[in-house]
Amino acid sequence: MRFQLSRPGLRTRTTLVAVAAVAGTLVLAGIVVVLLLGWSLDKATTEDARSAGRQVGNEIAKEGARDLTSSDVASSGDSASVIQVLDRTGRPIASDPAISGRPPLTGDRPTPGHESVETVTLPINGTDEDYRLVSAGVSGPGGPYTVISARSLDPVTQASARLSLLLGIAAVPLLAICALAVYRAVGSALWPVERMRRAVAEISTRDLSRRVDLPPGNDEIHRLATTLNSMLGRLASAQGAQRRFVADASHELRSPLNTITTALEVSAHHPDAMSADELLDVVSRETGRLRELVDDLLLLARTDDTTDKPPHTEVDLDDLARAEAGRARSTRALEVEIRTGPAKVTGNPSQLQRAIRNLVDNAAEHARHRVRVRTRTDGATAVVEVADDGPGVPPQDRVRIFERFVRRDDARHHGTGGSAGLGLAIVAGIAARHGGHAEYADTPDPAYPGAHFRIRLPLKDS
Template sequence: MARRRTADWGISARSAFVAATVVFVALGIAGAGLAAIIYRTMLSGVDSAAATRVSEISAQLVAGGAAGLDPVLLATDQRIVAVQVVDEGGRVIRRSRSAPDTPLVAVGDVGDGIRIGMPEPFSPFGRVRFSAQTVTGSDDRYTVVVGEGTATIASTVWAVVVALAIAAPVVILVSGVATYVLVHRSMRSVDDIRSRVADITTSDLAERVPVPDSRDEIGALAVTMNEMLARIQAGHEAQKRFVGDASHELRSPLTTIISALEVAVAHPEVLSADVAGDLVGTTLMPEALRMKVLIDDLLLLARADERGLDIAREDVDLDDLVAEQLERLRRETPLEVQGDLEPVRLTGDPVALSRVLRNLLDNAARHAVSRVTVSVRRDADGVRVEVVDDGPGIAPQDRERVFDRFVRLDSDRSRSAGGSGLGLAIVREIVAAHGGHVSIGPGIGTGTSVTVQLRSSEARR
C-alpha cells in the first residue's frame, strides 16, 4: 500500500523522498563509523598511557623494590584513575589516593607479561579497564595494576552522537527541499515540452517545442524533439507530395483509357474490327502497361520505405548482365552503344541489378544525342559501373535532387519523353540494398555520367 501511495506522487516528490532517504542512511552509516573511530582512537590513547605507567612502575620495582617507588608514578588524572602495587600475598602495599586498599583485579588473573585493557565490571569506578603486569623486584614479587579512565571517552562519543542526531534532521530536510525545488524547476520545462507536443497536430507540424536556456539533459531533449518534429514534418510533406504525384501519374493513363471507352460506348457503330484493334493496340494497351509499370514501381518504393528491399543473395556475373542490357539497347535505339566490360562477379540479386542497369541505360538513351557508353571495373572500393551519355546533362545543383521521386527536370524529363520520375529513385533503393551508392557527374561533353559503386564486401575478387 505504501509503495502504491508513493507511486502516485510526482517526480519531484519522489526525488525528494529518495534524496532524503539516501541522506538519512548515509548520515547513519557515517555517524556510526565516526563514533566508532573516535571511540577506538581515544581508547587506544588511554591504553597507551596506562601501559606506559605500568612499564615505568615495573622498572622502578625491579630496580629498588616498593620502598624506592617514586610517588609521582602514583598520581592520577583523567586517563589514569587508579594505581595499585600488590605483593605476592595479595596485599596492596602502594596505591594512589583514589584506589581502594583491596586489589582491583585478582593477582592470579594477570599472569606473566603485561596485560592491557582488562575489563573489570565490579570496580569502585564502575566499568573500568585495567592494565597490569607481574614483576620480580629486589625484595618481593609484585603486581602493578593501573585503572584506565573511560568516562571521558564515553561522554565524548555520546556528545558526537547527540550532535549528529540534532544535525541529521536539518540536513535531511534541507536536502529533500533542495531536491524537490530543483527537480520541480526542471520538470516545468518538461511539462512545457509535453504541453506543446500535445498541441501539435498533423495539420500544423511546423510548431516546435520550447528549448530552455540551460544546457542540460532537458535542453538536449527539447533539441532532439525539435529535430524529430522536423523529420516528421519533412516526411509528412514528402508523403503528401508522393500521394499527389502518384495520383497525378495514375490519372493520366486512366483518363486516356476512360475517354477511349466512352467513345466506344457512345459510338458503337464506328467500332469495326480494324478500328477496335487499332484502339486497343495504340491507346488502351500502352496506357494500361504504363499504369502497370507505374503501380509496380510505387509498390517497390513503398516496400523499401516500410522495411527495406528484400533482395536475393547469389553469385552474379555483373559483366554478363551489362552485356545483355547493351544488346537490348542496341536493338531498340539507333544510338551508338559502347561497352568496356571487365569480368566481375559479386553477390547480389540478379533481377534487381538488371532493373538498375535497365533504368540507367533507358535514362541515358532517353537523353543522349548520339552515344551511350557503359564501363564495368574493379577498383579499390569494390565494383564500379559507369553509364555515360552525351545529352544536355544535369546541373550540379540538381544532381542529388533527381534521385527523389517524381522529379523531372523541365522538358528533358517530361512525361512525353517516357519517364515517370521514379527510375532513379528505384536505382538508389536497389543499390543501397546491395550496400552501395550511386552518384551523378559530368559525362561526354555536356552529358551525364551515372556511377554505381558497390562496396568491396559485396565483390569477390
C-alpha cells in the same frame, strides 16, 4: 484484482538516490568518527591508568611498601580509577578503598621493568564494568612488587554512544535538507524539458512548422531542444514530400484511368468512332501503364522500408551490365558500346538489375545514336556508368532528376523505363539501400555529350 505500483518519476528517483548516497556517506563517516574517538579515548584511558600506576611505582621504588597505606593509593574520589599493590607472593598489601579486602584484580605478574595491559570486567561500586588494567613490575626495598592500575572504560563507551546519537540526530535534518535541495534542483533542471514536452504535445500533424524554444546555454537541455527542432524539421520535410508524392501519384494514376474512361465512353456513345480492336489497344496500353506505375510505386515503398530485408548474395555488376546492354542492343536501333570490368558487390540481384535496367532504358530512350554501358572499380567502390549522346540534363536539374515524379521537359511522353518520373528515383533508392548512391557525372565526353549517370556501390568485403 491486481494493482501495479507505478514507477516513481525521474525527479523522485534522483532524489532517493541522492539521499541514499548522502545517508551512506554520513553513516560511513559517522562510523569512522566513532571508531577514531573510541580508539583515542581507549588510548587515553590506558595512558591515564599507566600514569597513575607509575606514580605509585616510583614511590615504592624509592621507599618500599612497608609504610604504604590505602590512602596512598586512593584515587582522590575518582571511583573510575583504582590501584592495587601486590607483594612478591601476590598478596594485596595496599588497595584503593573501593576494592579494599578484595583478592588480586589480575593474575598477571610482570617482572620489574615490564608491564601488561588487559581489559577485564570488575564488580566495583555495585556494577560490573569493563576496566583497563595496567600491571607493572616494580623493584624496591622489600620487593619486588606488582602495581595494578585499573581505569574504567565506561566513559569511553558513553562518549561513543553519545556521539553516535548526536550524529544520528544531526543526520535527520541534513538528509531532509539534501532531499529538498535535490528535489528542487532536479525539478528546476527538468522544467525546460517539461516545457519542451508540452510544446511538442501541442504540435499536430496538420502544422509541423512550430518549434520548441531553445533554452540558454550550450548544455544537454539546449542540445536536446536543438535535436527536437531538427527532428520536427525532418518530419515536416518528410510530410511535405509524402503529400507531394501522393498528389503526383494520384495525378499519374488518373491519366491512364481518364484515357480508359474516355475511350469506353466514346465506344459506348459513338460505336462507329472506334472499333473494338482500337478500344482493346487503348485499354491494353493504358492498363500496362497502370501496372508499370503500380509496380514502380511498390518497389519504391520497399526501398524506403528499412524492415524489408531482401536476400543479399554476391553479385557481378559486370554480368548484369552486359545483360542489360545486350537487351538494349537487340531491342533498339542504337549503337550500344559495352565496357565492363570485374566489379563484385554484395546485394540483391533483382534490385541491382532493375537499377541498371532503368539507367540503360533511360539512356536508350533519350539517345540519338549511341549509348555506352561501363563498369569499373574505383578504390573500394564499384562503379556502373551509363552515358548517351542525347540532349543531356540541364545543370539546374542534375540533382533533382533523382527525385520522384521529376522528368525533363523532353521526356513528358509515355514510354518505358520510368516514364512517370520514377525510373531514376528507383535507381537512387536501390543504390542507397545497398550502401551507395546514384549521381549525375559532370564529366563530358565528346563521343557521349548527353546524360551521364553513375551508380557507386561498396565492393564486396571492402
